[in-house]
Amino acid sequence: MSRYNAAAVEPKWQAAWDAADIYTASKMDASKPSYYALEMFPYPSGKIHMGHVRNYAMGDVIARYKLAQGYRVLHPMGWDAFGMPAENAAMEHGVHPKGWTYENIDAMRAPLKRLGFALDWSREFATCDVAYYKQQQAIFVAFFENGLVYRKKAKVNWDPVDMTVLANEQVIDGKGWRSGAEIETRELDQWFFKITQYADELYYGLDALERWPDKVVTMQKNWIGRSEGLQFKFSFTKPVDSFDGIEVYTTRPDTIYGASFVALAYDHPLIKALTPDNADLQNFAKACEKMGNTAEAIEKAEKLGVDTGLRVQHPLDDSITLPVYAANFVLMGYGTGAVFGCPAHDQRDLDFARKYNLSVTPVVLPTGTKEENFLIENEAYTGPGTLFNSREFNGMDVSQSIGAAIETFENLGLGARQVQYRLRDWGVSRQRYWGAPIPIIYCEDTSCGEGGAVPVPVKDLPVELPADVVFEPDNPGNPLERHPTWKNVNCPNCGKPARRETDTLDTFADSSWYFARFAGGQGDGLPDDKPFDKEQASKWLPVDQYIGGVEHAVLHLLYARFFTRGLRDCGLLDLPSGEPFAGLFTQGMVTHETYKNENGDWVNPDDIADGKQISNGQAITVGAIEKMSKSKKNVVDPNEIIAGYGADVARWFVLSDSPPERDVEWTESGVIGAWRFANKVWDMVAETSDHQNPMSVASGADGDALALRKFAHKVAERVTTGIEGFRFNTSVSAIYELTNAIRKYKTNDAARAEALGILIRMITPFMPHLAEECWSHMGGDGLVSVAAWPVADPDLLREDNVTLPVQVNGKRRSEITVAKNADKQSCEALAMADEKVIASIGDKAVRKVIVVPGRIINIVVS
RNA sequence: GCGGGUGUGGCGGAAUUGGUAGACGCGCCAGAUUUAGGUUCUGGUAUCGAGAGAUGUGGAAGUUCGAGUCUUCUCACCCGUACCA
Numbered sequence: 001m002s003r004y005n006a007a008a009v010e011p012k013w014q015a016a017w018d019a020a021d022i023y024t025a026s027k028m029d030a031s032k033p034s035y036y037a038l039e040m041f042p043y044p045s046g047k048i049h050m051g052h053v054r055n056y057a058m059g060d061v062i063a064r065y066k067l068a069q070g071y072r073v074l075h076p077m078g079w080d081a082f083g084m085p086a087e088n089a090a091m092e093h094g095v096h097p098k099g100w101t102y103e104n105i106d107a108m109r110a111p112l113k114r115l116g117f118a119l120d121w122s123r124e125f126a127t128c129d130v131a132y133y134k135q136q137q138a139i140f141v142a143f144f145e146n147g148l149v150y151r152k153k154a155k156v157n158w159d160p161v162d163m164t165v166l167a168n169e170q171v172i173d174g175k176g177w178r179s180g181a182e183i184e185t186r187e188l189d190q191w192f193f194k195i196t197q198y199a200d201e202l203y204y205g206l207d208a209l210e211r212w213p214d215k216v217v218t219m220q221k222n223w224i225g226r227s228e229g230l231q232f233k234f235s236f237t238k239p240v241d242s243f244d245g246i247e248v249y250t251t252r253p254d255t256i257y258g259a260s261f262v263a264l265a266y267d268h269p270l271i272k273a274l275t276p277d278n279a280d281l282q283n284f285a286k287a288c289e290k291m292g293n294t295a296e297a298i299e300k301a302e303k304l305g306v307d308t309g310l311r312v313q314h315p316l317d318d319s320i321t322l323p324v325y326a327a328n329f330v331l332m333g334y335g336t337g338a339v340f341g342c343p344a345h346d347q348r349d350l351d352f353a354r355k356y357n358l359s360v361t362p363v364v365l366p367t368g369t370k371e372e373n374f375l376i377e378n379e380a381y382t383g384p385g386t387l388f389n390s391r392e393f394n395g396m397d398v399s400q401s402i403g404a405a406i407e408t409f410e411n412l413g414l415g416a417r418q419v420q421y422r423l424r425d426w427g428v429s430r431q432r433y434w435g436a437p438i439p440i441i442y443c444e445d446t447s448c449g450e451g452g453a454v455p456v457p458v459k460d461l462p463v464e465l466p467a468d469v470v471f472e473p474d475n476p477g478n479p480l481e482r483h484p485t486w487k488n489v490n491c492p493n494c495g496k497p498a499r500r501e502t503d504t505l506d507t508f509a510d511s512s513w514y515f516a517r518f519a520g521g522q523g524d525g526l527p528d529d530k531p532f533d534k535e536q537a538s539k540w541l542p543v544d545q546y547i548g549g550v551e552h553a554v555l556h557l558l559y560a561r562f563f564t565r566g567l568r569d570c571g572l573l574d575l576p577s578g579e580p581f582a583g584l585f586t587q588g589m590v591t592h593e594t595y596k597n598e599n600g601d602w603v604n605p606d607d608i609a610d611g612k613q614i615s616n617g618q619a620i621t622v623g624a625i626e627k628m629s630k631s632k633k634n635v636v637d638p639n640e641i642i643a644g645y646g647a648d649v650a651r652w653f654v655l656s657d658s659p660p661e662r663d664v665e666w667t668e669s670g671v672i673g674a675w676r677f678a679n680k681v682w683d684m685v686a687e688t689s690d691h692q693n694p695m696s697v698a699s700g701a702d703g704d705a706l707a708l709r710k711f712a713h714k715v716a717e718r719v720t721t722g723i724e725g726f727r728f729n730t731s732v733s734a735i736y737e738l739t740n741a742i743r744k745y746k747t748n749d750a751a752r753a754e755a756l757g758i759l760i761r762m763i764t765p766f767m768p769h770l771a772e773e774c775w776s777h778m779g780g781d782g783l784v785s786v787a788a789w790p791v792a793d794p795d796l797l798r799e800d801n802v803t804l805p806v807q808v809n810g811k812r813r814s815e816i817t818v819a820k821n822a823d824k825q826s827c828e829a830l831a832m833a834d835e836k837v838i839a840s841i842g843d844k845a846v847r848k849v850i851v852v853p854g855r856i857i858n859i860v861v862s
Numbered sequence: 863g864c865g866g867g868u869g870u871g872g873c874g875g876a877a878u879u880g881g882u883a884g885a886c887g888c889g890c891c892a893g894a895u896u897u898a899g900g901u902u903c904u905g906g907u908a909u910c911g912a913g914a915g916a917u918g919u920g921g922a923a924g925u926u927c928g929a930g931u932c933u934u935c936u937c938a939c940c941c942g943u944a945c946c947a
Contacts, residue, residue: 214866214867215865215866215867215941215942218865218866218942219865219866219942219943221865222864222865222942222943223943225946227946227947229947248947249946249947250947251946251947252947263947301945303945328945329945329947330945330947331945331946331947333946334946334947335946335947336947338947339947340947341947342947346947347863347945348945348947349947420946420947421946422946550941550942553942554942644900645900656874656886656887657874657875657886657887657888658874658875659875662868662874662875664874665873665874667873667874667888668900669888669889670874670887670888671900672888672900673887673888674887675900676900677887721878725878727878729874729875729876729886729887730875730876730885730886732886732887733875733876733885733886733887734885734886735886736885736886736887737885737886740886803882804882805881805882806882807881807882807927807928809927809928810926810927810928811928812882815882847927848927849927850881850927850928852881852928855881856881856882856928857881858881858927858928859927860927860928
């Protein structure tokens with residue numbers, strides 16, 4: 001037999017696809033229905049890894065399947081190319097971020113092409129292309145003009161050594177992840193996108209996303225954190241300078257009669273006003289600022305506070321007064337930065353009350369509990385129940401009393417219903433070079449523009465990154481800031497001296513609209529005078545199927561949902577729902593065993609033979625199965641797999657066995673299995689020498705030939721539903737079964753040709769090169785990549801006879817074969833006559849016989 | 863703590879309206895062919911039992927003629943999140 005030679009076959013068909021130009025959306029018949037398949041575009045680190053292979057292989061199955069079904073498919077590829085690693089490389093190796101990035105892109109494009117994905121490369125771009133960030137700046141200006149961008153002072157994590165702002169994720173135990181320096185909190189002018197303007201829409205829009213994983217929807221809902229409650233004001237018992245009360249927010253206004261104190265954040269304006277004259281508050285503020293914000297620190301942190309000496313009146317009974325505390329568990333960033341404490345029904349408040357000997361008055365009685373038996377000790381009761389100790393609310397159920405309490409406050413003019421969000425506006429200023437410059441000019445005349453901030457007129461865009469910047473490892477900071485001339489400009493408004501904003505945009509902005517630019521191509525290219533063609537983009541969007549890692553469940557996917565709404569409201573995009581991705585799939589990771597030697601060092605699998613490390617002979621221990629990562633040395637390089645086994649084998653492997661949403665473990669034996677399968681398919685086709693048309697239909701077949709046809713059509717049905725349901729592993733196993741069936745069927749006749757034709761077309765989305773080679777060998781017309789998807793013939797799916805299991809008391813004892821439409825009586829008669837059934841029943845009495853036509857027969861005896 | 867998810871052979875996993883549990887692949891066992899080297903082919907492979915048979919989907923209970931699937935409780939692991947008022 002002849003071995004399938006992937007190394008020779010794969011480039012041949014890739015060239016054929018290129019020559020026929022079959023994956024370019026603009027070349028496809030515009031009258032066909034359109035389908036937009038997209039995988040999250042890669043960061044050009046320089047190397048593709050197995051995670052990429054799996055991600056793009058999944059998208060490719062969808063794209064090729066839809067192509068075969070007659071859709072006009074857009075399946076583009078590009079590069080998420082701005083970001084820190086390029087600047088780190090610049091500092092460490094003295095290279096320019098731009099050169100480093102474009103070299104990496106070239107290094108990654110080649111293996112992606114070798115994998116044979118059905119990608120439309122005509123729309124390729126990198127987010128660091130001037131043409132791209134020029135349009136991103138235009139979007140920024142449009143957002144600015146539509147009130148979606150503003151500037152404010154904000155607290156940031158400032159690294160005094162690297163001289164930059166760090167994201168929260170980059171602060172580890174209060175120290176900078178790179179410099180190790182103690183991080184300071186600074187107030188800096190920062191640009192913000194007004195994502196909170198869409199908080200409600202972003203929240204409720206999630207409910208319409210039926211083809212999103214529940215998990216992601218839940219995570220986004222939690223992130224947006226919508227809550228409904230009451231905001232009202234406590235009045236002081238004695239006047240306080242320049243404050244006429246304390247605004248608090250609560251979701252439990254029903255527990256107002258259980259209130260025993262009011263607590264404010266240490267940085268609440270009222271506390272700040274009191275602090276200069278109060279040593280206790282000064283110490284307290286220092287302690288609060290020091291307190292870590294790691295999960296562990298918060299867990300352990302004791303509920304602490306300082307009595308301010310101020311007292312407020314109970315809003316519904318001014319004879320009751322409550323003490324006012326500064327407390328470390330109240331956050332200025334949420335609600336009003338002030339709360340009332342109801343210790344009986346909130347654990348945090350209870351801990352605090354016990355510490356400072358404040359009263360605990362229960363006001364919610366759990367259903368079925370007697371008042372005299374209900375005691376709050378060290379556990380607050382947060383469950384449902386009936387109000388008591390609450391005057392006008394007594395006897396109400398918690399669920400109705402919340403609304404009643406809000407109404408009471410509103411009627412008395414004391415407060416109002418209020419919706420709160422956890423979501424904050426998106427700070428986009430980064431003190432970095434390798435990003436899109438924020439297109440703002442600060443005029444020396446602060447009456448110009450908005451406080452001197454003037455957006456760069458669209459005609460003056462792009463604000464291009466200067467090439468001549470210096471990266472000094474000892475002087476990190478922002479090279480744009482250090483550039484001798486770049487920031488010096490004249491105000492576009494009034495011509496007075498001005499300076500450029502030297503901050504660049506958060507790179508999450510880059511990935512928030514790239515899918516629209518892909519979709520908004522015109523003719524052969526992407527427009528240079530606008531972000532995207534409105535008509536084209538509106539036609540393709542939303543993306544029909546988006547695929548990527550679950551690590552983007554919140555930030556990227558939320559920012560993109562914000563951007564499409566902003567683009568819509570700026571009139572740039574016609575997308576009423578505002579939703580960029582109609583279907584989302586989050587795929588699992590590619591994992592691999594890890595290995596350690598006697599020193600406890602990670603060992604590369606290549607360096608292991610017979611349980612010993614080749615380079616030094618040390619014994620190897622097999623560790624946990626983990627995500628492939630350089631640090632754990634458990635990475636398998638896709639290039640080596642492609643070179644050794646071929647792209648098809650790599651693709652087939654990452655899609656078989658594990659369900660797509662779960663992790664798949666890369667194993668050598670699994671790869672060999674995939675490789676053997678590819679060879680089996682090729683052998684079957686290769687021995688078919690008389691070139692029967694793979695599109696043929698063996699309509700006259702009977703006997704074994706008919707059985708094979710029926711089976712092939714059944715498998716076609718299963719493979720199709722597997723792909724539709726994102727269960728590629730089940731499609732793969734169905735394909736295996738068909739392969740086994742064809743191999744057992746020895747006759748080289750029309751039925752076999754038909755079954756092979758179905759098989760080849762079904763493996764096309766998974767192993768397109770092998771499929772083309774087989775198709776060509778069989779004498780199929782044109783390219784199988786554009787051949788029609790096999791549709792099961794309903795006549796062949798229908799079975800005339802069925803085998804029914806016969807149970808006695810729920811245990812399977814025998815089986816009978818009956819006509820599909822046999823009536824209950826005849827089924828029962830046949831079952832009762834079965835020898836094994838008779839033996840099982842013995843001398844027991846038959847109580848009941850259940851016949852489920854086409855399914856099962858169960859005989860109940862006793 | 864809260865939210866979400868997952869638990870099925872030696873392993874990855876099938877079983878999508880409650881109806882033959884273990885498809886398919888890997889591994890393993892036996893045989894055949896070939897033989898130097900990622901062969902190929904045939905058969906077998908949940909567990910206990912010689913056998914008939916019994917048991918079996920993390921555990922316990924329940925609903926049902928019938929439960930991997932539904933209900934309640936419970937255990938383990940994974941992911942997300944964190945003083946959100």
